[in-house]
Amino acid sequence: MKTATKRFRSLDQQSDVVAEHAIPDRYRDILSLTSSQPVVAMGSGLSYVAAGFGNDVLSVGMRKFNRLLSFDPDAGLLEVEAGATVGELYEFLYPRKHILPVQPGYPDITVGGCIAANAHGKNQFEAGVFCDHVESMTLFHPEKGELIVSRRTENALFELTAGGMGLTGIILSAKLRLHPLQGAMLKVHRIPVDSLEHCLEEMRAARDSAEMLLSWNDLSRPGSAIGKGYIYAATSVDEVSGDNVVPSHALLDVETRMRLGCINKLTAPIINAVYRAGVDRKPSTEFDGYYDFLYPAASKSIYFKMYGRPGFVECQSLLPEASMNDFLAELRRLMKVHDQPVMLTSMKYFKGRSKFLNYIGDGVSFSIDLPAGEGARKFVAALHEAVSDAGGISNFWKDSLVTDKTVKRQYREYDAFASALAEYDPKRLFRSELSERLGL
Amino acid sequence: MTSVVFGASSGLGRALAEQLASNGHDLVLIARDKRDLEALKNDIVLRHACRVDVMPADLMSMDHKGFSASLLNVLGGPPENVFMIAGASSPVEDTVGAAEGVIDVALGANFVSPVKLINEIAPGMARRGSGNIVGVGSVASARGRRKNLHYATAKTALEFFFQGLRHYLADTGVHIQFYRFGYIDTSMTFGQSLPFPVLSPEMGAKMLISGLDRDIERAYLPSWWRYICWVLQMVPWPVFKKLDI
Numbered sequence: 088m089k090t091a092t093k094r095f096r097s098l099d100q101q102s103d104v105v106a107e108h109a110i111p112d113r114y115r116d117i118l119s120l121t122s123s124q125p126v127v128a129m130g131s132g133l134s135y136v137a138a139g140f141g142n143d144v145l146s147v148g149m150r151k152f153n154r155l156l157s158f159d160p161d162a163g164l165l166e167v168e169a170g171a172t173v174g175e176l177y178e179f180l181y182p183r184k185h186i187l188p189v190q191p192g193y194p195d196i197t198v199g200g201c202i203a204a205n206a207h208g209k210n211q212f213e214a215g216v217f218c219d220h221v222e223s224m225t226l227f228h229p230e231k232g233e234l235i236v237s238r239r240t241e242n243a244l245f246e247l248t249a250g251g252m253g254l255t256g257i258i259l260s261a262k263l264r265l266h267p268l269q270g271a272m273l274k275v276h277r278i279p280v281d282s283l284e285h286c287l288e289e290m291r292a293a294r295d296s297a298e299m300l301l302s303w304n305d306l307s308r309p310g311s312a313i314g315k316g317y318i319y320a321a322t323s324v325d326e327v328s329g330d331n332v333v334p335s336h337a338l339l340d341v342e343t344r345m346r347l348g349c350i351n352k353l354t355a356p357i358i359n360a361v362y363r364a365g366v367d368r369k370p371s372t373e374f375d376g377y378y379d380f381l382y383p384a385a386s387k388s389i390y391f392k393m394y395g396r397p398g399f400v401e402c403q404s405l406l407p408e409a410s411m412n413d414f415l416a417e418l419r420r421l422m423k424v425h426d427q428p429v430m431l432t433s434m435k436y437f438k439g440r441s442k443f444l445n446y447i448g449d450g451v452s453f454s455i456d457l458p459a460g461e462g463a464r465k466f467v468a469a470l471h472e473a474v475s476d477a478g479g480i481s482n483f484w485k486d487s488l489v490t491d492k493t494v495k496r497q498y499r500e501y502d503a504f505a506s507a508l509a510e511y512d513p514k515r516l517f518r519s520e521l522s523e524r525l526g527l
Numbered sequence: 528m529t530s531v532v533f534g535a536s537s538g539l540g541r542a543l544a545e546q547l548a549s550n551g552h553d554l555v556l557i558a559r560d561k562r563d564l565e566a567l568k569n570d571i572v573l574r575h576a577c578r579v580d581v582m583p584a585d586l587m588s589m590d591h592k593g594f595s596a597s598l599l600n601v602l603g604g605p606p607e608n609v610f611m612i613a614g615a616s617s618p619v620e621d622t623v624g625a626a627e628g629v630i631d632v633a634l635g636a637n638f639v640s641p642v643k644l645i646n647e648i649a650p651g652m653a654r655r656g657s658g659n660i661v662g663v664g665s666v667a668s669a670r671g672r673r674k675n676l677h678y679a680t681a682k683t684a685l686e687f688f689f690q691g692l693r694h695y696l697a698d699t700g701v702h703i704q705f706y707r708f709g710y711i712d713t714s715m716t717f718g719q720s721l722p723f724p725v726l727s728p729e730m731g732a733k734m735l736i737s738g739l740d741r742d743i744e745r746a747y748l749p750s751w752w753r754y755i756c757w758v759l760q761m762v763p764w765p766v767f768k769k770l771d772i
Binding site for chain 2: 089090091109110111112113114115116151154155156157158168179
């Protein structure tokens with residue numbers, strides 16, 4: 088397999104590594120890998136953090152393995168190669184009236200990436216996480232060969248691989264359980280909220296009827312209006328309003344070129360005010376295509392460039408509902424102390440029991456985006472402390488500032504994961520900058 | 528309409544198979560890698576609901592007569608279109624003094640085997656009086672040089688064969704198209720520092736399909752390569768011999 092040296096960057100621009108990479112296009116290339124060098128698979132290379140590359144690690148790009156292997160519409164099963172993206176699968180499945188039950192917010196994320204991160208969508212409280220819908224997968228490890236892994240036959244390895252950061256091997260393919268499409272479009276109801284607490288109340292009320300639910304809140308406004316925003320509650324409907332074709336979308340770009348660097352304390356409130364003014368002019372109930380609602384980042388790729396070359400930090404935390412009010416009070420205090428321009432804030436309801444290092448639990452997922460820098464570093468470190476104190480977990484898949492110390496404190500099964508991984512692969516052939524950061 | 532694609536499992540051949548299927552062609556896909564072929568077949572059948580047969584074969588070790596008989600048997604007669612995409616370049620130095628294996632692969636995969644296969648398939652197409660035979664050459668044929676020597680020799684010989692084939696098939700209704708490709712974004716060029724832009728396999732496939740039913744003795748893809756090749760041919764020998772190309 089041909090390799091070349093490449094400079095890798097994470098989407099948040101917080102990691103910058105020069106390492107070897109390969110983009111195989113035949114199975115024999117992958118199956119000829121040996122254990123002579125640390126390896127990690129890469130999907131589209133759009134992870135917020137450095138999950139698909141690392142120092143002295145061969146990064147194996149899987150995008151050319153994106154073929155459909157089998158489809159059983161009656162059983163609702165689709166087998167695909169791991170480099171297929173959720174957007175490609177959407178294009179295939181939508182006309183056939185099926186859909187992946189869980190999808191991340193950008194269409195170019197690969198199935199392998201979704202398994203490695205055990206990704207969640209806007210319906211986590213309803214549909215769980217990506218690997219809840221994986222029937223089986225084919226994994227390749229140079230010292231173990233190809234392994235067919237399912238919950239029934241290899242439950243321990245399945246759990247180690249689901250959300251396992253690609254550390255158990257290269258995921259070659261997966262058999263996915265699908266959901267029948269409930270309607271042609273989504274009816275999206277927008278509910279205005281005055282504060283984060285009000286937002287939580289309204290989301291609690293809406294989650295029984297909504298299939299997908301998330302909020303947008305404005306934390307860039309000073310004073311009493313902090314947290315003002317909207318809840319978006321979506322349900323499937325059969326009415327068709329307008330077309331529902333798959334639009335072309337701008338590709339996310341991890342490179343540093345064409346970065347505007349225009350988000351700061353002065354502009355963040357203005358940008359958010361302009362956004363709100365645009366939203367306020369729209370009717371409170373709209374019909375959206377699934378594609379637009381599932382993949383909002385597809386039409387907003389410029390957003391990531393607006394942070395400029397220093398990039399951004401996304402601090403996403405999952406907190407028990409009972410501790411949300413205390414956490415929000417602490418958040419307000421920390422915002423006053425650190426005075427950072429929070430650009431984007433969003434909340435989602437979650438449910439489930441976490442296993443190993445998965446970002447799952449009962450509670451509320453709370454995310455903020457802000458420009459990277461020393462101030463952001465201190466603010467986010469303080470937030471990590473607040474999350475730990477509140478019994479929550481920080482999502483290291485989104486947040487490059489999460490340290491091994493934080494993860495060890497927050498994730499009760501950290502040691503269990505590390506031991507299971509060491510037992511499965513004593514040589515620890517699969518590595519990345521992310522796994523190194525987490526001390527794995 | 529049935530199209531046969533030699534070298535279908537990856538790169539230009541795979542892109543071509545996908546686009547032919549989306550244009551309604553039934554396919555016979557031929558390449559070394561059975562697993563890749565099967566995966567491609569499944570994908571194409573699911574997306575386009577056309578008929579796809581796969582015939583795993585290695586150009587370097589096949590019985591050309593026997594294989595061609597099997598192919599014609601699968602097809603039930605001569606195919607409408609034959610795309611000779613298969614080829615190989617050497618990962619190690621390919622110049623005077625190269626290992627025998629390097630020379631064998633360069634000449635065998637890029638010239639001898641394609642010629643033997645076309646010799647078996649073309650007469651039936653000529654008798655029927657319709658179809659296309661598409662050959663893929665290389666801009667490496669522009670001028671003999673020390674690098675890629677046997678690969679370029681084989682591609683140039685293939686081009687010469689296609690000229691003769693075109694003459695043989697003139698007035699039969701079978702069209703010949705031969706293309707000199709520049710750099711294509713495939714595993715062959717991966718990681719190389721190239722002086723000119725690479726062509727995506729998808730764009731290359733689109734161009735091959737758009738050329739069907741036309742009579743093309745030789746065309747460059749992308750077309751601007753003709754100027755680069757012309758310049759290369761015009762470089763005076765005293766200068767050319769000093770170039771490290």
